[in-house]
Amino acid sequence: MSQYKAPLRDIQFLLNDVFDAGTQWAALPEIAGNLDLDTAAAILEEAGKLASESLAPLNRSGDEEGAQWNEGVVTTPAGFKEAYATYAEGGWVGLSGNPQFGGMGMPKMLAVHVEEMLYAANSSFTLYSVLSSGACLALDTHASAELKDTYLPPMYEGRWAGSMCLTEAHAGTDLGLIRTKAEPRADGSYAITGSKIFITGGEQDLTENIIHLVLAKLPDAPAGPKGISLFLVPKVLVKADGSLGERNAVSCGSIEHKMGIKASATCVMNFDGATGWLVGEPNKGLAAMFTMMNYERLSIGIQGIGCAEASYQAAVAYARDRLQSRAPGGPVAKDKAADPIIVHPDVRRMLLTMKAFNEGGRALATYVGAQLDQAKYGTDADARAAAQARVALLTPVAKAFFTDTGLESCVQGQQVLGGHGFIREWGQEQLVRDVRIAQIYEGTNGIQALDLLGRKVVADGGKALDDFLAEIREFARQPGVEYRDALLEAVKQLEETSQWVRDQAGNDPRQIGAASVEYLHLFGYVTYAYLWSKMASVARARLDSDPDFHSAKLATARFYFNRLLPRIEGLIACLRGGADSLYELGAEQF
Structure with missing residues (x-):
């Protein structure tokens, strides 16, 4: 199998x-x-080296060995501890973390590309880190100053x-x-009791402590989601001086x-009167947790891109080397018994589909x-609000469309x-x-739709x-x-379809659920058309500066508009x- 290489030129x-990132960053x-x-x-460049040289070599062996459980102790595969130590020493856990507590403060516009490289190299390994980054974000946003001072520095350090x-x-x-309960104690802490499932990295041997963010209900909590609070529950209790003390009642x-x-430990976690501390306000834990959830949803979407990029690179290498039959227009490799399969139309269709999805998703x-x-970081309140609204609109698209097309691409690569x-x-x-789970966790793609x-x-x-x-x-x-005309026509179709659904939903609330998945895909294809138009326009203007790269970008854009964007016609008909x-x-007839 070919060695993964970070797509640095495209980034x-x-x-x-x-996107003229330099100008954007200078304004913040x-x-x-x-x-x-x-x-x-x-x-x-350093992230690319880490991904290709330290993490990618552990991907298959980690899959073969898997995470192991023995009487409550979880062991990660051989090489993971050493790779994590290297990862932590490089400061990668705190890449976009708050510098006040030891993070590097790098923008998300940069961090998304680092995450893609890591997922492409080794999705299981990467999950341990991104959960930590998301937990840090939630604590930095909602926790008390005391909790932040105690927990964020060692978390950003990777300890x-x-x-x-x-x-x-x-x-x-x-x-x-949920039934997990939180009973208040006289010292201001809470006793957390309950069981949680599907907890990524709930137990592992990579770090000396694990900080669990747990949703639970107070004794007087209202019913339903308005009665959920968020608690910080460490695996090992922390002393006043920041050193580790006794093991908490977490297993x-x-x-x-x-x-x-x-190789990613997906755990059943039991809290038996474990000591925890409230994060944020009582009964408002779901909103606080969604700070982390939304971070993870974008990250898991990027897992779809990363796996698809790794699959694409392997497929291209194979297609250039594998000899089978002759090209439709006559022999290409005349000195050989057959031509490489990359000359065949169907193979090119698959590779171009992968390439168009990967580069559109990366954009x-x-x-x-x-x-x-x-x-x-914006300095204008209105601009910040507008950007937040745009993030809210696009996060479900990114999570679901990245991972739906990511699976399609990995199947094509196979x-x-x-x-x-x-x-x-x-x-x-x-x-x-590996990529299949990305359509399920952090909110299924149907829920995103x-x-x-x-x-x-x-x-x-x-x-x-x-x-x-x-x-x-x-x-x-x-x-x-x-592709101005094609782009504007696609926007018109999305706009008209959106209005149609709104009109239908006013008479029948079932229409939203019936149309939602096709609608999200329609939205995704139109959004990619916008970004492919942007990329093609820049590539055309800069064609002479790097003819090979920019001509490939233009050819891929042409494929996208000719062969992938037309899928919206069928989606609209379906919904x-x-x-x-x-x-x-x-129900009995199924």
Whole structure:
């Protein structure tokens, strides 16, 4: 199998040329003094080396060995501890963390690309780190000064890790059903009792402590999601001087045996009167936890891009080398018995589909990262609010569309290898297994679709959508825009379909759920069209500066508009089919 290489040239194209990151960062005072394009390039190069040289070599062996559980102790695969130590020493856990507590303070626009490299190299390993980063973000946003001072520095250092404890055996999407209890104590702490499942990194041997963020209910909590509070529960209690004390009443009951990401410990966590501290306000824990959840949703979306990029690189290498049959137009490798399969139309269709999705997804991740940076660091209140609204609109699209197309791409990559794609040693079957979970955890893609259509498009009358479409139309009015007419037609179709769903939902609330998945995909394809138009326009203007790279970008854009964007016609026809046909069967007829 080919060795993974970080797509640094494409990342530089996005940051430097398409989104002009240097100018954006210079306008944000908290970033401007710490980062320029040269520094960003150095960070990305180091991240690429870490991914390809330290993490990628552990990917298959980690899958073969898996995480192991023995009487409450979880052991990660051989090499993971050493790789994590290297990772922590480099400061990567705190890459975008608050500098006040030891983070590097790098913008999300940069961090999304580091995360993609890590996921591409080794998704299981990366999950341990991104959960810590998300936990740090939630604590930095909602915890008391005392909790932040105690827990954030060692977490950013990588000495302590974080976990997110939401799901219970009977309560997944509907968190209002959780039963975990928090009893107040006289000293201001709480006794946390309950069991959580599917906890990524809930127990591991990489760090000396694990800081669990746990959703639980106070004794007098109102019913449902409005009665949920958030608590910090360390695996090992921390003394006043910051050193570690006694083991808390937290234990790992078992780990799951999974289809993929086998080196990532997915734990059942038991809290037996464990000591915890309230994070944020009582009964408002769900909102606090969603600070972490939204971070993780974008990150898990990026897992889809990373796995797809690794699959693409392996598929291209194989297609250039594998000899089978002759090209339709006659022999290409005349000195050989057959031509490399990359000459065949169907193989090219698969590879171009992967390439178009990967590069479109990378562009959208960059765009969302820029919006997050503006929302966090911007100096104008209105601009921050607008950016936050844009993030809210696009986060479910990023999570679901990245991972749906990520699975499609990994399956295409497996298909390029034919029978070898089904064999473990070639790596493609692991990527298919590893990426599959990304459509499920951190809110299933069906839930993301409901969030997009029900909350972000219908509930607010479509204001966030209208603002986004107005931005696209403003871009299309500029001179030199590639695929202007196709882009504007796609925007029109999305706008008209959105209004149709709003009209239908007013008469039948089932219509939102019936249309939501096709609608999210429609939204994703149109958004990629916007970004492919941007990329193609820049590539055309800079064609002479790097003809090979920019001509490839233009050719991929042409494929996207000719072969992938037309999928929206079928999506629109499907969702306009309505909800009635979904309800003609009684439950007993299935």
